[in-house]
Amino acid sequence: MKITFCITYHNQENFVKDSLESIFNIDFPIDFEILIYDDCSTDNTLVKVKEYQKKFPDKIKLFANINNNETDLIKRVSLNRLYMAEYASGDYIMFLDGDDFYCDKSFLKEAIEIFEKNQKIEAAAFNFEYIFDNKKKEIFEQKLKTGIISAKEYISKEYYTPAGAMVFKNTLTKDSIQKLKRIKNFDDNSITIFFLQAGNLYYTDKPIYTYRQNANSSWNSKNKTEQILLNALDYKLLSDISPMLKKEILKREFPALKYIYKHRKNLINELASNYNQYLQLSANDVFINRLLNWKNIKLKEKIKIFVQFQIYKFKAKYL
Helix, strand or coil: CEEEEEEEECCCHHHHHHHHHHHHCCCCCCEEEEEEEECCCCCCHHHHHHHHHHHCCCCEEEEECCCCCCCCHHHHHHHHHHHHHCCCCCCEEEEEECCCEECCCCHHHHHHHHHHHCCCEEEEEEEEEEEECCCCEEECCCCCCCEEECHHHHHHCCCCCCHHHEEEECCCCHHHHHHHHHHCCCCCHHHHHHHHHHCEEEEEEEEEEEEEECCCCCCCCCCHHHHHHHHHHHHHHHHHHCHHHHHHHHHHHHHHHHHHHHCHHHHHHHCHHHHHHHHHHCCCCHHHHHHHCHHHCCHHHHHHHHHHHHHHHHHHHHC
């Protein structure tokens, strides 16, 4: 058996040592490989990665500065991960952001034991700790409890642990990778929900992953309405990725859909200078797009949106 670690870097020279050393320090019960995608770094990230590749040429495969014309950050990083996934030869797979690292040495042994004991487990999930703006580490206060959790429960109850803190059975195929490339979203929740199509997860309540966050990140720099809007857009996106879990995804994302529906008359003001960007982003989601364009659509369209919201509300509550 083998596990594949997929790491994405972009101008993260100060974190290369932490991320790679945290992998080499793991107590490995199986073989492993490390796939690295450096996305056009202009600092010394690539230099530092190549130093490690020189030391461990049989373990590290590097993909550097491959042309990716996507400008949206989440879509761009998603395509980078999927590019690596095409070359992953592991029976298991993990995804690591370049500024994060593992903070436990024994978790992989535990994960393999979990998989061997229960063939229906598709993901071994763990807790994580986070560092906000390079300050003190804090352990995330989980709602999850140690044990088997069904995919439907995990999704519908809005449980969360980052994809980086999960070991997945590698069920990616050429066809599924091509589908995900068309959708252009393979990031955190969408990673987890993709793999949970095939089965349940087992959660162990100990932190194994250190997650760096800062106030200027692409997520934290957005205002409340922007963040909720992106969650609302996730309903269609995640449903396209995992259609068999569509009901549970609706339950997970309905609070965001409800918020955007209730704020429809003022979205143009709440989104301010980014309004046109989100209008374009929602082009393939009729429900959200019409809410964003509420003042300009006709009464007939408004009635359709009202009916659609009532359908969402009913399904989220009763199905």
